[in-house]
Amino acid sequence: MLLAIWGGLFLAAVLIFFTWDMPRADAALARQRRPSVTLQSSDGNLLATQGDLYGETLRLxxxxxxxPAAILAIEDRRFREHFGLDPVGIARALYRNFSEGDVVQGGSTLTQQLAKNLFLSSERSFRRKVQEALMALWLESRFxxxxxxxxxxxxxxxGAGAWGVDAAARVYFGVSARRVTLPQAAILAGLPQAPSRHNPRSNPDGATARGRDVLAAMRDTGAITEAQMEAAIEEMQIPPRPSRNGGWFADWIFEDVPTKFPDSRDLVIRTTLDxxxxxxxESRLAALLDREGAAARVGQGAVVVLDVESGAVRAMAGGRDFRTSPFNRATDARRQPGSTFKTFAFLAALERGASPGDAVADGPLRMGGWSPSNGHWRTRGSVTLEEAFAQSVNTAAVRVMQQGGGPRAVAEAAHRLGVEGRFGRDASVVLGTGEATLLDMTSAFAALANGGRRVTPFGMARIxxxxxxxxxxxxxxxxxxxxxxxxxxxxxxxxGTGRAAAVPGVVTGGKTGTTQDYKDAWFIGYAAxxxxxxxIGIWMGNDRNQPMEDVRGGTLPARLFREVIEARLSGG
Structure with a gap:
């Protein structure tokens, strides 16, 4: 009797030790998660997700x-025979691990996995395993x-923020779990073991290899035949990965979500991205940087495409590879815009009554201790404003700025068109010695292309x-x-200087820009x-301001402008 009493007390103490901090089972069944935000491209395809993504709750x-047959075949073949714990499976796993000299097989049942996912952490400890077993027994008695x-x-x-088979089917295959094929079901069933390692997006080869293992397990359990397994292996394929660099656009949208939608709810946002x-x-920027860009010591580039009639952002690349550098050079990098900034000086002059056909001197000019250079331009004595703009003649641009009201008028014109920043008050501002972002500069050019209406770039179209x-x-x-x-x-x-940007049969216009020592090269223009x-705004340069090898706005950036348009027109 004493042994029974002391044994009971000891057992109670053990149970208290293992269960005192266990969560309440009924409360844990309530779904606790971060609100999800799903971004779609303009045609409704999945672009990116943030938070915990849940799909439709489905019945068997x-x-x-x-x-479900695929899940049971690979995760728990004896699911319908055991009581939450599987002594046979545990014994099999212990024998296999002892034979291999390593942990190569687990003995957890599907119910134990569910207990861990619903109630417990992923901590690896004996105490957590005991709690998992107790929770599994409770689940089996309750459901x-x-x-x-x-x-x-x-x-x-x-994986990929997806909880449940329906969310995962939509993320990886673009379909509801109601309609997944046998090969797709096999890939999904292979994910619980290691969602990151077998993620179809980041490791398609690993996902398909794991999927073949699942199909073999289904054959072994009689869920499918040998012929069905072989046919499914032949059909198994991973859909093309989403845009590798669309991450910059997605991050740009995600930054605005908390401000515009502060009520912490699930959102599905249709974006403007085409x-x-x-x-x-992406394809043309990567190709140019890998070929001519590498030879000319160009480390980075950024591109923005805007619809001039609305301000909708159709494409955005903030660098050469989002995975290695997520910093967005299109929206966050402030660089000297070079001669693209002359646009605002000529605009100010036109607003004061000047005309593109008016003459302006292009000879040497000295203002105090400063004398702008004209590079390779040979002085003609005078040129029209249109020719001075087309050929980017520095001395003529400074004189045009003076006609238009000086540095203050140039800065005012830039601000009016949406270019944020503080710009210098001396004459060098006309040559782009201030700093601006590519997105702001492209928006300003879009306003000129649409007839003078200010453009505010946006990326959210529908919710x-x-x-x-x-x-x-x-x-x-x-x-x-x-x-x-x-x-x-x-x-x-x-x-003019942007001849490389001309596209046969398409009306185009723009402005080139190059900064001192070839540290920045720009082309910003429009195409009807x-x-x-x-x-379309294009910038090329290096993150640490290292000089490029004779890269000017009229060379690689202008060429990229043309190649992007040609690729879009050809559908490639």
Missing amino acids: RDMPRHL SKDQLLEIYLNRVYL RRWQQAV EGVNLAMPAMPQVVEPGTAAQMRRMMQAVTAR LPGGTVA
Whole structure:
């Protein structure tokens, strides 16, 4: 009797030790997660997700039979025979691990996995394993086998922020779990063991190899035949990965979500990003940087494509590879814009009554101790404003700035068109010695291309089927003056420094920019295309301001402008 009493006390103490900090089972069944934000491209395809993504809660009868069969075949073949713990499976795992001299097989049942996912941490300790076993026994007493399997399928983490088979099917294959094929079900069933290692996005080869293991397990359990297994292996493929560099655009959108939607709810946002434009931008930027860019010591580039009539961002690349450098050089890097800033000096002069055909001196000029250089330009005595703009003549630009009201008027014109920043008050500001972002500069050129209405770039178009209000577009430049600026920008690509940007059969215009020692090279312009006019901004340089090898705005950036448009027109 004494032994029984002391044994009971000892057992109670052990149970208290293992269970005193266990969570309440009924409370743990409530879903606790971060609100999810799902971004879609303009055509509705998945672009990116943030937070914990859950799909539709499905019953077993809603799923194809091969989906739960795949999970049971690879995770717990004896699921319907055991009571939450599987002594046979544990003994098998112990024998296998002892034979191999390493941990190569686990003995946890699907119910134990569910207990860990629902209630416990991933800590590896004996105490946690005991708690897991106790929770598994409670689950088995509380729910039927079908209910447990449903809970597992709807709650298991399958990588990429996706919880449950429906969310994972949508993330990886773009379909509901109601419609997954046998090969897709095998890939999904292979994920619980190691969601990161077998992620179809980051490791497609590993995902398919694991999927073949699942199919073999299904054959061994009789869930499918040998012929079905072989056919599924032949059909197994991973859909193309989402845009590798669309991450910059996604991060730009995610930054605004908490401000615009502070109520912490799940969101599905249709964005303005056009996958065809994005693909054209990514492929051509990477190819140019890898070839001519490498030879000219160009380390980075950034591209923005805007719809000039609305300000919708159609494509954005903030560098050469988002995975190695997520810093967004299109929105966050402030660089000297070089001669692209002359645009605002000529605009100010036109607003004061000047005309593109007016003459301006292009000879040497000295202002105090400063004398701007004209590079390779040979002085003609005088040129028209249009020719001075097209050929980017520095001395003529300084004189045009003086006609337009000086440095203060140039800065005011830039600010009016949406270029943020503090700009110098001396004459060098016309040569782009201030700093600006590529997105701001591209927006300013978009305003000139659309007739003088200020453009505010945006990336969110719809939320939950409701169109979002577009930013206001106030008239900040007279339409006639904007038309004069477009005429001069067209001269740049027709016969000026931006000839490399000309696209046969397409009306284009823009402005080149190069900073001292070739540290920055820009081309910003517009193209009137069948689907609408777009403004495209391009910057090339190095993050630490190392000089490039004779890279000017009219060379690689202008060429990239043309190649992106040609790629988009050809669909490649």
